[in-house]
Amino acid sequence: MTAHVDARCVRFARALYARGLRALPREFRASFEREMNQVFAASARESFERGGALALTSLMLRDAWDVARSAAVQHLQRRMIVDKKDSNRLVACVLLALACATLVGWVDTHTEMVQVSVVLIAGSAFAVSLIDPRRAWLWAALIGLAVPASHALVRLSSAQPSLFGALSLPYPVDSYASTFLALIPAAVGAGCGALARALVRRDRARAQG
Amino acid sequence: MTAKKRTAPTPDSAPAPLTPAAFHILLALADRDRHGYDIMREVQRQSGGRVKLGPATLYRTVAELLRSKWIEENDERPDPELDDERRRYYALTADGKRVARAETQRFADLVRAAADKRLVGPRSAGVRWSGAS
Numbered sequence: 001m002t003a004h005v006d007a008r009c010v011r012f013a014r015a016l017y018a019r020g021l022r023a024l025p026r027e028f029r030a031s032f033e034r035e036m037n038q039v040f041a042a043s044a045r046e047s048f049e050r051g052g053a054l055a056l057t058s059l060m061l062r063d064a065w066d067v068a069r070s071a072a073v074q075h076l077q078r079r080m081i082v083d084k085k086d087s088n089r090l091v092a093c094v095l096l097a098l099a100c101a102t103l104v105g106w107v108d109t110h111t112e113m114v115q116v117s118v119v120l121i122a123g124s125a126f127a128v129s130l131i132d133p134r135r136a137w138l139w140a141a142l143i144g145l146a147v148p149a150s151h152a153l154v155r156l157s158s159a160q161p162s163l164f165g166a167l168s169l170p171y172p173v174d175s176y177a178s179t180f181l182a183l184i185p186a187a188v189g190a191g192c193g194a195l196a197r198a199l200v201r202r203d204r205a206r207a208q209g
Numbered sequence: 210m211t212a213k214k215r216t217a218p219t220p221d222s223a224p225a226p227l228t229p230a231a232f233h234i235l236l237a238l239a240d241r242d243r244h245g246y247d248i249m250r251e252v253q254r255q256s257g258g259r260v261k262l263g264p265a266t267l268y269r270t271v272a273e274l275l276r277s278k279w280i281e282e283n284d285e286r287p288d289p290e291l292d293d294e295r296r297r298y299y300a301l302t303a304d305g306k307r308v309a310r311a312e313t314q315r316f317a318d319l320v321r322a323a324a325d326k327r328l329v330g331p332r333s334a335g336v337r338w339s340g341a342s
Contacts, residue, residue, distance in 0.1 A: 028269075034295065035245050035296075036268055039249060039264040039267070062261070067263070069266075071265075074269065203234065
């Protein structure tokens with residue numbers, strides 16, 4: 001009876017672990033999932049024989065953390081860089097996005113018309129996302145955050161004129177939090193850029209048959 | 210952001226420091242070919258129980274080492290009669306050996322530097338790995 005319960009405990013742990021492995025990227029699982037399950041099964045049996053349910057629970061917690069951390073690292077790696085060509089494109093797009101963000105920050109702190117900033121933010125995010133649609137979220141964040149960053153700089157210069165000279169805004173801003181609204185046109189622009197790229201890719205694929 | 214693409218080192222060029230997991234795995238494979246669970250147990254043994262690799266970290270690192278061609282899969286079974294056919298064995302490549310030696314020498318140099326500052330005893334600092342040259 002006890003042996004039966006023991007086997008069930010280990011089986012349960014294995015089933016739970018196998019389910020947890022779904023958090024890992026598909027291509028990684030295709031290569032190593034079977035082996036990882038084997039290794040976990042062997043560790044689970046050993047832990048249970050050595051220290052009972054407590055040792056098995058401790059192993060499960062440790063390995064759950066291990067899977068979660070590996071999944072996060074691998075998904076991030078996959079999302080950020082695929083190959084050398086992609087890495088070059090990433091560097092180029094980061095530089096382009098930073099240039100756009102600088103321009104957006106300068107225009108927003110020197111022009112009264114908010115429409116100009118909005119068009120510039122959405123247009124920049126659209127353009128960079130069209131080049132690299134996989135990281136549209138990153139371009140939206142970089143360009144959208146240029147407005148809060150430039151306003152923070154202006155506020156800092158007002159408080160400490162010795163740093164950059166006394167900068168001032170051409171229009172009143174009630175709340176600093178409202179500057180984060182710039183993330184909305186950035187997200188819309190980036191989303192449209194990524195969508196446009198997907199449509200172009202689909203049309204090309206259709207044309208090639 | 211990605212796993213560092215390390216090129217195979219030449220005798221003239223020292224590789225970047227390895228991650229602890231990568232070094233432990235190379236070290237575990239230095240004496241013989243091993244399968245995943247065996248690597249895990251050997252890492253635990255050689256670190257005196259201080260390093261316990263989980264399966265996800267183990268295979269993530271194995272994947273990186275395979276990509277760098279520092280280890281390879283070995284189709285031969287040490288003892289086919291006793292072994293599970295589904296298990297994959299991993300072996301150190303010549304480049305992997307060079308990297309492991311270079312990393313070991315780096316540690317030896319650090320130990321020597323620590324001994325100079327009287328942080329460790331002179332006996333341990335006197336250790337030299339003849340194969341590292």
